[in-house]
Amino acid sequence: MEILSSVSEHGKVTESNFPTSAIDILGSAWSLSDRSIRNSLLKTCKHVVPMLSSTFVNKSIFDPMIAGFADSNAK
Amino acid sequence: MKSQNRFSSVAQRGIQKIRLLKHPYVLSYVDSSVSEDSVLLVTEACVPLKNWIDSIGSNRDAINGSISSIHWGFRCIITALEFLHSSCGIGHNAIDLSTIFVVKDGDWKVGRFEYSGNPSNSADESFFRDNFSLVPKGFLPPDVQQNMKIPGSFVLLDMYALGKCMEMIYFEILNVSVSDILRRLINKMVHKDPRHQPSFAQLLRAPEFHGESVQLFIDLKDFSLKSNVESIEILKNVANRVPSLSPSMCVYKILPIVVEKLRIALNDFQNRDSREASRTVSSTPLCKYLKVYFPSP
Numbered sequence: 461m462e463i464l465s466s467v468s469e470h471g472k473v474t475e476s477n478f479p480t481s482a483i484d485i486l487g488s489a490w491s492l493s494d495r496s497i498r499n500s501l502l503k504t505c506k507h508v509v510p511m512l513s514s515t516f517v518n519k520s521i522f523d524p525m526i527a528g529f530a531d532s533n534a535k
Numbered sequence: 536m537k538s539q540n541r542f543s544s545v546a547q548r549g550i551q552k553i554r555l556l557k558h559p560y561v562l563s564y565v566d567s568s569v570s571e572d573s574v575l576l577v578t579e580a581c582v583p584l585k586n587w588i589d590s591i592g593s594n595r596d597a598i599n600g601s602i603s604s605i606h607w608g609f610r611c612i613i614t615a616l617e618f619l620h621s622s623c624g625i626g627h628n629a630i631d632l633s634t635i636f637v638v639k640d641g642d643w644k645v646g647r648f649e650y651s652g653n654p655s656n657s658a659d660e661s662f663f664r665d666n667f668s669l670v671p672k673g674f675l676p677p678d679v680q681q682n683m684k685i686p687g688s689f690v691l692l693d694m695y696a697l698g699k700c701m702e703m704i705y706f707e708i709l710n711v712s713v714s715d716i717l718r719r720l721i722n723k724m725v726h727k728d729p730r731h732q733p734s735f736a737q738l739l740r741a742p743e744f745h746g747e748s749v750q751l752f753i754d755l756k757d758f759s760l761k762s763n764v765e766s767i768e769i770l771k772n773v774a775n776r777v778p779s780l781s782p783s784m785c786v787y788k789i790l791p792i793v794v795e796k797l798r799i800a801l802n803d804f805q806n807r808d809s810r811e812a813s814r815t816v817s818s819t820p821l822c823k824y825l826k827v828y829f830p831s832p
Contacts, residue, residue, distance in 0.1 A: 463770060463793050466777040472785035479786070482794045488801050497804075 461489075465504035468511050478511040486512070487520040498528050545666055546574040549649035553578070556623065559756075560615035562636055562646035578646065581636035584608075584700075588632070588708055598709050604781060605709075606743040607752040608635075608643035609701060613744065615645045616693050617735040625653050626689020628663075630696035631674040632703070640787035641752075653689060674699040677727065691729040698724025717741040751776060758792050766796065 464482065467473050486508065489501055502525075509517060550567045553576070557563075566577040582590075591597050612635060619625055627634070627645060634647040650670050652659030663670070672680055674696035701721050705711055713721075720741055723731045739745060745753075754761070754769045761769065773789055780789070 461797075463774045463777065463789065466774055467785045467790065470778050472777065472780065472782045473790070477786050479790050479794060481798070482790060485794055485797045485801065489797070492801070492804060494804070 461500045461504045461508075465507045469507040473511060475511050475513075483512060483516060487516070490521050490524040498524075502528075541666070542669075543569070543574055545649045545669060546576070548662070549647060549651075550574070550576050552648035552651050553646070556619075556648065558615055558618050560611040560642060560644050561618070562638075562644045578636075579638060581638045581644065581646070583633050584635040584637055584643065585632040587637040588704060591709070598711065600779060601781065602711060603749065603752070603779075604641050604784070605704065605711075607641070607749045608637065609697075610739065610744045610749055610752075611643040612645060612697065612700075613735050613738055616697065619645075619651070620690055620693070620735075625651050625659075626693050627651050627696075628689055628692050629671050629674075630693055630700065631671055632700060633671070635700065639783055641781060641784040676729075688729070691732065694724050694732045695729075714742045717743050755788055755792060770796070 468478075486501075489497060492498070505521070509521070512521070547569060550564075550569075553562065554564045554567075562581060563579040564576075565579060568575040591601050612630075616627065616630075619627060627648065627650070629647065629650040630645070634645065636644050636646045638644055650663070650666075652662065654660050654663060675692070676695050679692070698721050701717075702725060705713055705721070720733050720738055723733050724738075726732065743749070751769075751772060754772070758766065758769065770793070773793075777785065777789075
């Protein structure tokens with residue numbers, strides 16, 4: 461995730477050539493309820509989200525992120 | 536018309552050769568078409584090395600940022616020529632900046648095999664004799680240009696031409712400093728006495744072609760063979776070097792590897808979760824009680 465974030469942060473990739481396979485993986489990762497994965501995603505989302513479409517962010521990231529605020533179960 | 540047929544037959548010869556050659560650093564054949572007035576060849580996406588070098592421009596920062604890619608590119612070409620000479624028993628015979636191509640992920644690949652072959656083979660020797668006027672002359676040794684005849688050793692030709700490519704790119708176009716070892720090797724490659732030419736093994740021992748500058752490329756090439764511990768170390772190294780890497784290398788070489796690793800990790804996550812859950816349950820007091828009073832047979 462750090463590499464994805466670093467690549468986006470330093471302008472090495474744009475929204476047009478960001479791999480669709482990476483987008484699918486991000487959707488799967490956000491759907492998991494593991495705290496360490498969510499922590500990693502939150503740290504890197506600032507630079508990765510600009511590479512994603514608004515539709516994807518609304519559909520696959522926003523709801524899981526909000527659900528994370530209700531997390532009280534330490535895994 | 537006769538001249539057009541001659542060009543067409545030379546081009547078709549190149550297509551026949553490239554269809555048969557399979558190597559990571561030989562341009563991949565995709566499709567071809569021959570008609571009365573044209574010969575079309577479709578390969579993987581690439582740009583000629585000359586165009587790629589021109590795109591770097593004269594900006595010092597851009598040149599410094601591309602040095603590792605250039606070292607890696609020459610290592611790819613050395614590997615490809617070694618394959619042609621040792622495994623295929625042929626030489627390329629026309630190596631120059633227009634027959635080396637750069638693909639999307641930054642690898643350099645050899646293309647345009649119209650003049651490849653073994654001069655000691657009678658059919659190839661006859662072809663060279665009949666079509667020598669069409670062979671690109673720029674990177675041929677002076678005595679070959681003067682005698683207008685391909686010498687018996689294709690190793691000599693390819694090594695000389697590769698040396699001229701290195702000389703042109705490192706010293707004339709980009710004006711970058713190289714190690715004394717590589718400088719001496721390049722001088723030997725373009726020496727008028729072919730007995731001074733180094734072998735490919737000697738060339739690969741130059742610091743530029745096996746040292747720190749290309750180690751990342753070597754690690755990424757063999758990434759799928761690495762253990763988990765080695766993979767993590769390589770990815771840590773990649774993360775530190777992202778600012779200095781080219782965008783095309785990031786998009787086409789690094790991101791596919793990272794995404795694949797993430798995919799495998801996420802696929803395994805459910806199994807790992809189940810294992811951790813079962814361990815947690817089995818360590819509870821109830822399970823310990825059950826084990827004591829109902830031991831497994």
